[in-house]
Ligand code: DAT
């Protein structure tokens with residue numbers, strides 16, 4: 001089963017959209033295996049966004065994600081990466097479909113509310129960067145068989 005790291009970014013928390021955003025993934029059927037409220041350090045932000053180092057928006061991205069607390073959520077489920085990214089919507093909110101989180105609540109790429117991992121490999125790596133093994137819970141939901149066919 002794939003894993004994805006979701007971050008309700010500082011704007012999502014500050015705007016009181018944390019519950020709204022989590023609810024969308026929860027209703028989608030993705031299973032929560034870890035969740036916490038935290039302040040992202042500069043060090044962790046640089047690790048998380050290492051792939052964007054050197055790009056023009058990198059400094060703004062690191063200062064945005066470290067500017068105020070976030071909520072991080074580890075989710076698992078069938079095709080968790082792509083299913084979650086569709087729920088999030090396109091990176092640039094003016095390209096995000098209505099009904100997606102960014103399409104419903106965001107206007108600008110630098111205030112796009114939520115992060116989701118972009119590949120199964122990165123999902124595992126990013127969950128590991130933000131959560132200790134002891135913070136992740138392996139559990140069976142009693143409605144799993146109504147969401148997961150196998
Ligand atoms: P996503 O968050 O949809 O996975 P990404 O990984 O390409 O997008 O980029 C990470 C974040 O960096 C993105 O959420 C917002 C910011 N970003 C990306 N491209 C940008 C751009 N051209 N200008 C400003 N910020 C950008």
Ligand code: MG
Pocket residue numbers: 116117118
């Ligand atoms: Mg990305």
